[in-house]
Amino acid sequence: MANIQQVAMQAGVSVATVSRVLNKQKSVAANTRIKVEEAIKQLNYEPSLLGRSLRTSESRILLVLIPKISNPFYLDIIQGIETSALDHGYNILLCETDSKPERENIYFDLVKKKMADGIISMDPTVNIDTLIKMAENHAIIQCSEYSNDSGIPYVTIDNEQAAYRAVKHLIMIGHQKIALVNTDEKFLYANQRKKGYISALNEYNIPIRDEYILYTRELGFENGQQAIRNILRLENQPTAVFAVSDMLAIGALKELSSNGVHVPNDMAVVGFDKIDFSNMTNPTLTTVAQPMREMGEIAATKLIAKIKGEKVESVILNHELVIRESTSG
Amino acid sequence: MANIQQVAMQAGVSVATVSRVLNKQKSVAANTRIKVEEAIKQLNYEPSLLGRSLRTSESRILLVLIPKISNPFYLDIIQGIETSALDHGYNILLCETDSKPERENIYFDLVKKKMADGIISMDPTVNIDTLIKMAENHAIIQCSEYSNDSGIPYVTIDNEQAAYRAVKHLIMIGHQKIALVNTDEKFLYANQRKKGYISALNEYNIPIRDEYILYTRELGFENGQQAIRNILRLENQPTAVFAVSDMLAIGALKELSSNGVHVPNDMAVVGFDKIDFSNMTNPTLTTVAQPMREMGEIAATKLIAKIKGEKVESVILNHELVIRESTSG
DNA sequence: CAATCAGATGTAATCGATTTCAGAGAGAAA
DNA sequence: TTTCTCTCTGAAATCGATTACATCTGATTG
Numbered sequence: 258m259a260n261i262q263q264v265a266m267q268a269g270v271s272v273a274t275v276s277r278v279l280n281k282q283k284s285v286a287a288n289t290r291i292k293v294e295e296a297i298k299q300l301n302y303e304p305s306l307l308g309r310s311l312r313t314s315e316s317r318i319l320l321v322l323i324p325k326i327s328n329p330f331y332l333d334i335i336q337g338i339e340t341s342a343l344d345h346g347y348n349i350l351l352c353e354t355d356s357k358p359e360r361e362n363i364y365f366d367l368v369k370k371k372m373a374d375g376i377i378s379m380d381p382t383v384n385i386d387t388l389i390k391m392a393e394n395h396a397i398i399q400c401s402e403y404s405n406d407s408g409i410p411y412v413t414i415d416n417e418q419a420a421y422r423a424v425k426h427l428i429m430i431g432h433q434k435i436a437l438v439n440t441d442e443k444f445l446y447a448n449q450r451k452k453g454y455i456s457a458l459n460e461y462n463i464p465i466r467d468e469y470i471l472y473t474r475e476l477g478f479e480n481g482q483q484a485i486r487n488i489l490r491l492e493n494q495p496t497a498v499f500a501v502s503d504m505l506a507i508g509a510l511k512e513l514s515s516n517g518v519h520v521p522n523d524m525a526v527v528g529f530d531k532i533d534f535s536n537m538t539n540p541t542l543t544t545v546a547q548p549m550r551e552m553g554e555i556a557a558t559k560l561i562a563k564i565k566g567e568k569v570e571s572v573i574l575n576h577e578l579v580i581r582e583s584t585s586g
Numbered sequence: 587m588a589n590i591q592q593v594a595m596q597a598g599v600s601v602a603t604v605s606r607v608l609n610k611q612k613s614v615a616a617n618t619r620i621k622v623e624e625a626i627k628q629l630n631y632e633p634s635l636l637g638r639s640l641r642t643s644e645s646r647i648l649l650v651l652i653p654k655i656s657n658p659f660y661l662d663i664i665q666g667i668e669t670s671a672l673d674h675g676y677n678i679l680l681c682e683t684d685s686k687p688e689r690e691n692i693y694f695d696l697v698k699k700k701m702a703d704g705i706i707s708m709d710p711t712v713n714i715d716t717l718i719k720m721a722e723n724h725a726i727i728q729c730s731e732y733s734n735d736s737g738i739p740y741v742t743i744d745n746e747q748a749a750y751r752a753v754k755h756l757i758m759i760g761h762q763k764i765a766l767v768n769t770d771e772k773f774l775y776a777n778q779r780k781k782g783y784i785s786a787l788n789e790y791n792i793p794i795r796d797e798y799i800l801y802t803r804e805l806g807f808e809n810g811q812q813a814i815r816n817i818l819r820l821e822n823q824p825t826a827v828f829a830v831s832d833m834l835a836i837g838a839l840k841e842l843s844s845n846g847v848h849v850p851n852d853m854a855v856v857g858f859d860k861i862d863f864s865n866m867t868n869p870t871l872t873t874v875a876q877p878m879r880e881m882g883e884i885a886a887t888k889l890i891a892k893i894k895g896e897k898v899e900s901v902i903l904n905h906e907l908v909i910r911e912s913t914s915g
Numbered sequence: 916c917a918a919t920c921a922g923a924t925g926t927a928a929t930c931g932a933t934t935t936c937a938g939a940g941a942g943a944a945a
Numbered sequence: 946t947t948t949c950t951c952t953c954t955g956a957a958a959t960c961g962a963t964t965a966c967a968t969c970t971g972a973t974t975g
């Protein structure tokens with residue numbers, strides 16, 4: 258509980274000298290440095306970050322906004338962010354917005370009020386106008402989800418290309434009747450993944466059927482189950498399903514198995530995200546892997562650069578199709 | 587970017603008056619208050635938390651320590667903590683320790699250096715000596731995992747009783763040969779759950795067989811698979827498995843199904859924790875539900891009370907056995 | 916009318932660090 | 946000896962808020 262004054266007194270020097278020792282400045286005589294270090298040890302002194310932050314006007318805390326902490330999609334990204342942040346001497350404040358503006362605002366306030374230096378937003382439902390306004394005065398990076406014309410730098414993958422590849426894979430293994438389990442197209446990724454789906458079908462002259470394109474309200478397990486129930490009611494049933502998220506696909510797997518539909522023999526399934534759990538299902542899930550850890554690391558690095566006043570550009574990373582049991586008998 | 591001085595100047599009052607308005611003190615004349623509020627609006631002023639925290643020596647930030655963010659067990663607890671914290675005007679800093687002391691120390695430092703007001707530790711591998719030493723000067727609560735003689739208040743369930751009930755359930759539906767998939771007994775919960783397992787068997791005069799008690803190194807899916815592989819190699823195979831964690835149990839389910847062992851007909855399985863995924867498996871998993879959200883809320887409330895200098899006591903909450911498909915044909 | 920009091924506001928100290936600027940002292944050069 | 950440099954150190958301002966205490970005004974009371 259000692260402060261810098263007491264350390265200075267104990268060491269018989271001024272606070273300025275103590276501060277110099279703390280900040281490893283070289284213009285301190287060796288024996289003075291030793292005296293100060295001993296005083297620090299004796300008093301069990303820890304410099305207050307509040308005092309320092311107030312003076313230097315940086316808190317070295319980064320905010321990470323996600324809609325739901327329970328969504329496993331974010332796990333690796335967060336790990337990437339955290340690793341990179343710690344390397345740069347920053348800490349992260351993980352914030353669950355629950356897709357509610359009032360909770361977003363709590364966290365935006367933390368930045369406005371100087372308690373945090375910048376934001377990595379991964380919330381697709383974020384109030385984009387607020388975000389753009391914030392970005393005028395504060396460092397912000399969007400990760401995974403982004404908006405094209407906001408001027409806010411982002412780190413993401415080419416969703417359209419990734420979806421195209423996933424659907425093309427289904428076509429190559431012989432499927433023609435392919436359903437898309439999508440979510441609300443107000444989300445850019447949903448829109449882009451649908452485009453990829455359509456362009457793959459177009460390329461092979463497979464007609465687009467409206468009844469094969471389903472929309473779910475959320476990305477949960479139950480939504481995937483519900484979508485399959487709807488699909489199984491169709492007269493002309495598809496032989497493959499491309500779901501825009503692993504959780505949807507896993508819900509689909511479960512519902513198919515409950516209905517005695519064999520995967521992949523009766524119905525092939527492809528997911529998106531390669532969450533950990535996608536390897537624990539029976540059968541294991543074919544899915545699109547995003548370089549999540551890398552995305553997180555890059556997002557953090559860029560944010561820190563932005564905080565330091567550098568100009569940063571958006572990045573589009575590569576993805577990878579991981580073929581597993583749900584598409585290979 | 588305005589500060590309180592500029593607001594005071596703009597409103598034609600002193601900083602003290604502005605501060606009074608900010609803190610909603612009543613001894614401000616109505617029209618003065620209006621002048622100040624207008625100045626605040628005009629300058630787009632946001633009070634700096636750093637200045638405030640430095641002066642009041644409280645940051646209103648709580649640290650939550652967990653070993654792995656990817657462990658779904660913690661999700662609801664965190665939600666509970668966060669809800670309760672926000673209600674009290676606190677924010678939480680979610681910290682993944684990765685069970686590494688050097689990462690723990692980074693976060694402990696944050697408290698020592700006044701950037702955070704207290705800690706909720708959920709890390710069973712936490713360096714307990716460091717924690718006890720920290721607890722002398724700082725507010726700390728243990729949640730879920732705890733140590734008996736540390737003097738640090740905790741919020742948890744009666745693990746022994748819960749395990750006892752789970753195993754008793756298996757006995758009641760006719761099982762006599764029950765395996766325990768446990769983890770390292772250095773963890774208090776592992777120790778306690780084993781006690782519950784033993785006391786249930788004892789109560790029904792079922793002999794304890796060493797080969798039915800397995801230990802895994804971690805609580806992951808693969809560890810559960812591995813344990814089942816070992817069990818299937820036994821000459822005299824058990825007919826039921828009690829795993830001390832859902833992830834272990836889910837790994838077990840998968841491995842059993844891969845080996846053509848039907849659950850629950852050939853082998854019943856019980857897990858522990860009632861993580862979300864436990865309802866998404868095929869068959870769904872019988873498990874012990876901890877009141878996780880409540881645990882989190884109580885932990886946060888107690889921590890805040892502790893920060894305010896009140897004396898707080900430990901709490902043991904109720905659990906519940908959730909019977910699902912993996913134990914009911 | 917003087918004394919007392921309450922309400923509204925301002926002055927200035929304070930929290931704990933960093934940092935600018937100036938000064939002391941030692942040694943080198945003239 | 947004087948002057949100049951260079952190294953090391955300290956005094957004091959500063960970041961942006963809160964708050965104890967002082968002050969002023971006007972109303973109330975005896």
